[in-house]
C-alpha cells in the first residue's frame with residue numbers, strides 16, 4: 001500500500017520532507033505540492049515526479065492525496081490543518097502548531113469535534129536516538145528520581161528577519177515540547193531572563209536568552225537559547241536525578257588528534273544534526289497511516305508548546321515569571 005502525500009510549503013524543511021518521502025521512506029509517494037513561490041514548487045515537484053497544484057485548498061481536496069504535510073510558515077498552520085481535518089485527511093504539521101494559543105485551540109476544537117486524531121506535530125526530537133536514550137534512563141530508575149535539567153540550544157546564525165521573540169516561538173518551542181515529554185508533565189510557569197547581548201546580535205535583538213521552566217511536578221529546567229553562536233549547531237542537555245545524571249551530547253564524529261590538539265566537528269545545522277530523526281518521524285507517520293493510526297506528538301502537544309511559548313514571550317516583555325494556563329485536556333488526548 002502506498003500513501004499518497006501532498007506537501008504544502010516547499011521551503012527548507014518542506015523540500016527536505018519531499019526528498020525523504022521520495023527517496024528514503026517506504027510506503028509513501030509525494031503526488032502533489034503547493035507553494036506560493038510557484039517556481040520553487042515546480043522544481044521540487046519535478047524531483048519527486050509530483051505535480052504543483054494551484055492552491056493549498058486544491059491540494060487538500062485532491063483525490064490523489066491521502067495525507068498532507070504542512071511545512072508553510074507557522075501562522076498559516078491552523079487554517080491548513082483544520083481544512084485537512086475537515087477533508088478527513090491525516091496531516092503531519094510542522095511546528096509550531098500556531099502562532100498563538102487561541103489559534104492552536106481552533107485546531108484542537110476541530111479535531112475534537114471530528115472525534116479522532118488526524119494531526120501529528122513535527123516535534124522530531126522525540127524520534128532522535130539520543131533523546132530516546134535519555135527518556136529511557138529517566139524512566140528505568142538509572143538516575144533515581146529526575147529533579148532538574150539544563151539545556152542549551154545554539155544556532156550558528158539565523159536569517160535577518162529572525163527577532164528576539166522567535167528564539168522562543170521558533171527555536172525553544174522544541175525545548176518546551178521535549179521537556180514536557182521527558183518529564184511527562186506540563187510546564188506550570190516560565191521565566192525568561194535578560195542576558196548581556198552578544199556584540200554580534202542583530203540590533204535590538206536580545207541574544208542569548210535563558211528561560212527557566214517550572215514543571216508541574218516541581219522539577220526545574222534551565223534552557224539557554226543562543227541563535228548567533230557562530231561556531232555551529234549545538235543542542236545538548238543534562239538531566240540531574242537523585243542518584244546520577246544522564247546527558248545528551250552531539251552525536252560522536254571522527255576525532256582528530258594532531259599538533260597537540262584533539263578536535264571533533266560540531267554539527268553545522270539542524271538539517272544534519274536531526275537527519276535520522278526526521279526520517280524516523282516520517283517513516284513512523286507513514287507506517288501508522290498504513291495501519292489506520294495517527295500517533296506521535298498530538299495537537300494537544302502542539303497547543304501546550306504554543307501556550308508555553310506565548311507565556312515566554314510575555315515574560316520576555318515584562319521581565320517576570322508567567323504562569324502557563326491550559327484548558328482542560330480533552331479525552332481524545334488522555335492516552
Ligand code: NAD
Nearest residue numbers: 009010011012013014035036037071072073074094095096
Ligand atoms: P521557509 O521559509 O524555508 O519555507 C516556508 C515556505 O512556505 C516558503 O517556501 C514559502 O514560500 C511558503 N509559503 C508562504 N506562504 C505560503 C502559503 N500561503 N501556502 C503555502 N506555502 C507558503 O521555512 P522553513 O524553515 O522551511 O519552515 C517552515 C515551517 O517548518 C515553519 O513552521 C518552521 O518553524 C518549521 N520548521 C521545523 C523544523 C523542525 O526541526 N521540525 C525545522 C525547520 C523549520
Ligand code: ISE
Nearest residue numbers: 095153155170171172174270
Ligand atoms: C528551526 O526552525 C528548527 O525547527 C530547528 O529544529 C531548531 O533547532 C532551530 O533553532 C529552528 O530555527
